[in-house]
Amino acid sequence: MGRQVISGNAAQAHAARLARVQVVSAYPITPQTTIVETIADFVASGELPAQYVKVESEHSALQCVLSASALGARTYTATSSQGLLLMHEVLHWAAGMRAPIVMGVVNRAVAPPWSLGSDHADTMSQRDTGWIQFYAESNQEVLDTVLLAYRLAEDPAVRLPAMVAEDAFYLSHTFEPVEIPSAGEVDRFLPPRDARAVLVPGRGLRLGSFTGPVEYVQFRRQVADAMERVPAVLRNVEREFEEITHRHHGGPLSTYRTDDADTVLVTMGTATTTARGVVDQLRAEGHRVGLAKLRVFRPFPAEELRALADSVGRMGVLDRSFTFGEHGAAATEVRGALYGAPRRPSVSSYLGGLGGRDITPGLVRKVYRSLESGGSELPTWVDLLPEEAPAHG
Amino acid sequence: MAKLTIPAEEYMYPGHAACPGCGAALAMRLLLKGLGPRTIVSMPACCWTVIATPYPTTALATGLLDHPIEATGASISGLRAAADAMGLKDLEIVGFAGDGGTADIGLQSLSGMLERRTDAIYVMYDNEAYMNTGIQRSGSTPAGAWTTTTPVAGASHGKPEPKKDVMGIVRAHHPVYAATLNPSFPEDFLRKVERARGLHGPRFLHVFSPCPPGWKYSSERTIELGRLATDSGIFPLYEVGEDGVLSITRRGGALKPVAEYFRAQGRFAHLTEAEIAAIQAAARANWERLLRLATPPPA
Ligand SMILES: Cc1ncc(C[n+]2csc(CCOP(=O)(O)OP(=O)(O)O)c2C)c(N)n1
Ligand code: SF4
Ligand SMILES: [Mg+2]
Numbered sequence: 001m002g003r004q005v006i007s008g009n010a011a012q013a014h015a016a017r018l019a020r021v022q023v024v025s026a027y028p029i030t031p032q033t034t035i036v037e038t039i040a041d042f043v044a045s046g047e048l049p050a051q052y053v054k055v056e057s058e059h060s061a062l063q064c065v066l067s068a069s070a071l072g073a074r075t076y077t078a079t080s081s082q083g084l085l086l087m088h089e090v091l092h093w094a095a096g097m098r099a100p101i102v103m104g105v106v107n108r109a110v111a112p113p114w115s116l117g118s119d120h121a122d123t124m125s126q127r128d129t130g131w132i133q134f135y136a137e138s139n140q141e142v143l144d145t146v147l148l149a150y151r152l153a154e155d156p157a158v159r160l161p162a163m164v165a166e167d168a169f170y171l172s173h174t175f176e177p178v179e180i181p182s183a184g185e186v187d188r189f190l191p192p193r194d195a196r197a198v199l200v201p202g203r204g205l206r207l208g209s210f211t212g213p214v215e216y217v218q219f220r221r222q223v224a225d226a227m228e229r230v231p232a233v234l235r236n237v238e239r240e241f242e243e244i245t246h247r248h249h250g251g252p253l254s255t256y257r258t259d260d261a262d263t264v265l266v267t268m269g270t271a272t273t274t275a276r277g278v279v280d281q282l283r284a285e286g287h288r289v290g291l292a293k294l295r296v297f298r299p300f301p302a303e304e305l306r307a308l309a310d311s312v313g314r315m316g317v318l319d320r321s322f323t324f325g326e327h328g329a330a331a332t333e334v335r336g337a338l339y340g341a342p343r344r345p346s347v348s349s350y351l352g353g354l355g356g357r358d359i360t361p362g363l364v365r366k367v368y369r370s371l372e373s374g375g376s377e378l379p380t381w382v383d384l385l386p387e388e389a390p391a392h393g
Numbered sequence: 394m395a396k397l398t399i400p401a402e403e404y405m406y407p408g409h410a411a412c413p414g415c416g417a418a419l420a421m422r423l424l425l426k427g428l429g430p431r432t433i434v435s436m437p438a439c440c441w442t443v444i445a446t447p448y449p450t451t452a453l454a455t456g457l458l459d460h461p462i463e464a465t466g467a468s469i470s471g472l473r474a475a476a477d478a479m480g481l482k483d484l485e486i487v488g489f490a491g492d493g494g495t496a497d498i499g500l501q502s503l504s505g506m507l508e509r510r511t512d513a514i515y516v517m518y519d520n521e522a523y524m525n526t527g528i529q530r531s532g533s534t535p536a537g538a539w540t541t542t543t544p545v546a547g548a549s550h551g552k553p554e555p556k557k558d559v560m561g562i563v564r565a566h567h568p569v570y571a572a573t574l575n576p577s578f579p580e581d582f583l584r585k586v587e588r589a590r591g592l593h594g595p596r597f598l599h600v601f602s603p604c605p606p607g608w609k610y611s612s613e614r615t616i617e618l619g620r621l622a623t624d625s626g627i628f629p630l631y632e633v634g635e636d637g638v639l640s641i642t643r644r645g646g647a648l649k650p651v652a653e654y655f656r657a658q659g660r661f662a663h664l665t666e667a668e669i670a671a672i673q674a675a676a677r678a679n680w681e682r683l684l685r686l687a688t689p690p691p692a
Contacts, residue, residue, distance in 0.1 A: 022475065022478035022479065023471065023474045023475050023478050025467075025470075025471065025474070050478065051474035051475070051477050051478045053470050053471065053474050053509065054509065055467055055470065055502075055505055055509070056501060056502065056504065056505035056508070057467075057501060057502070057505070059461075059463065059464065059467070059502075060464065060466070060467030060470075060501075060502050060505055061467075063460060063461065063464035063467035063468050063471060063502075064467045064468070064470050064471035064474065065471060066460070066468075066471065067435060067458060067460065067467070067468040067469070067470075067471030067472045067475070068471040068472065068474050068475035068478070069471075069475075070458055070472075070475075071433070071472055071475035071476060071479065071481070072475065072479060073474070073475035073478050073479055075475075089461050090461060090464065093460065093461060199433055199456040199458060200456065201431050201433065201456060201481060201484050202430050202431050202455075202456075203455075203456060204406075204451055204453055204454040204455060204456075204457075205451070205456055205457070206445065206448070206451040206453070206456075206457040206458075206459070207456075207457070207458050207459065208457075208458060208459025208460065209445075209447065209448040209449075209451075209459060210442055210443065210447050210448065210459075211447055211448045212447065215447075215448050215449075
């Protein structure tokens, strides 16, 4: 199809179409809706010969694709915010059942108060469910990552569900040029699902079951081991994807101008694009700054972070959500990953862009300035209005 | 000459973990005899999660999929969608859920499944309480019944509210087939399963499932209690086709008094003569309402 100017949501839908998903089920929620509407058009026009089950809730949407996956189908769903929270119970089931579902998530603030703005609280609340988590920076990355996610999720060494998150409106409803691969290219990269270890009609096989403590731990360990195999499989899958499409998005922790940097900021999603521009400006002004994009949050790329920390004096982490009683989820995890590292830079936590507040170049500059002047132990809200008293220092 | 209508084949193994006299175990056994091996059973949390025996064993010779308690309707929609997408033919998709998982927490996904016309059979085995969690009341618990959350003490005299009319709710969705079944009448049970099996679209089976520990009676009386429930009009047997025509499938002579059924169960032991008389009146009114709905109307 070549190059088209499309939204992040359209990129999700095109990826599902190209992946030849067999069962789709979804429930509408802003700003996810145009994904499921576009897929409905693809199904109606025959471009995507899938079963599309329109359900009465997100809980049912995820269960519907989970059961379809248990019978061996390739499945897709998409949601956002409250919908993802409602899925929470089934998220655990999907990972525990080793169902390679791929789900698009449009990162949106959770209520109350109602807000449609971009915010990572929805997906951050699902960190511990056993899903692989990708955060995309551009619409191209959205499309490519959904395709990568299917290969990764269905790999026999992995067999875990994966969510591909995109920031509300900054990607979901923003149009960008996207290279849409041909069906032939995608078919070469992504063959039909090899559905072993699923329900077989006519056989007495139980999927799910119940156990005592011995087998329970064994099953949980298998999920943990599968998660551990993700980085190696992802490396191979990204290499193959690059051979076919000539695109590579930089692994789980994608770095920019970090080689000789003494100060590095860690970002997720669209804040990265803004920060990249700021890095270029600051570099031109003589600052030794760099950037690292957390592209995969689960499994957490601790090894890559430790390698990066080896040469860096100060790190900052910009979180687009708040963990009550703690601070930024990504900051906490970065600190955790570096605690045992041979060299430990200081790690400062910044919070910004919650509920759809814009992360502007000015804000990112402020963060780098704060970092260069030593950073702070306590979390810093970077985008408070003058009249909003800072929660901390 | 009467022909034996119960298939000899077994798709439920004798090694299961139900209590002796469990109506739900009988229900599954008869159901699978009628459906055969190309069946996938989709099951929420309920007594049957345990009856089916722990990993790595299973009590069923068919596929069995576990899922959250409120998700049966969604699960069978997904299974059918996958079967259609993958070209798997002649597969019977069955949701097998308890009354709590159906009438209460799973009512939304049941309604969704019926409304989107999923081609599957939804079975509600009705033991009239949350048994797996220790006999708490459900929407399907009948008025007057003792449960651990409707105790008999002080001002509390068992469940004050009447039983939820799940068949009424289901019928309002106009499924292709809905029926009440009782393992105490196996020929009628199998005939209904076979009728359901020959149809496409949403089908609903409401199965009476006596539960000795939950209802407080001794386990050898399950079949007898089931017969009493139907013959006293507490659990009438009927079926409704896609055209909405309701047929009563067991019409004894006069209804037996409900007292015999109630007096056989410890969960009703506290009921006074006056309370039983009120239940008798309600049961008769319910039966007469059903007769008015039935086609052809009684002579
Ligand atoms: C979301 C959720 N809430 C509560 C439970 C606990 N639970 C497990 S089985 C059960 C009882 C179900 O009752 P019913 O559907 O009538 O089946 P029965 O146990 O009587 O066979 C409950 C409440 C659960 N598994 N999941
Ligand atoms: S508690 Fe009741 S429903 Fe559960 S297994 Fe025992 S008899 Fe059957
Ligand atoms: Mg019950």
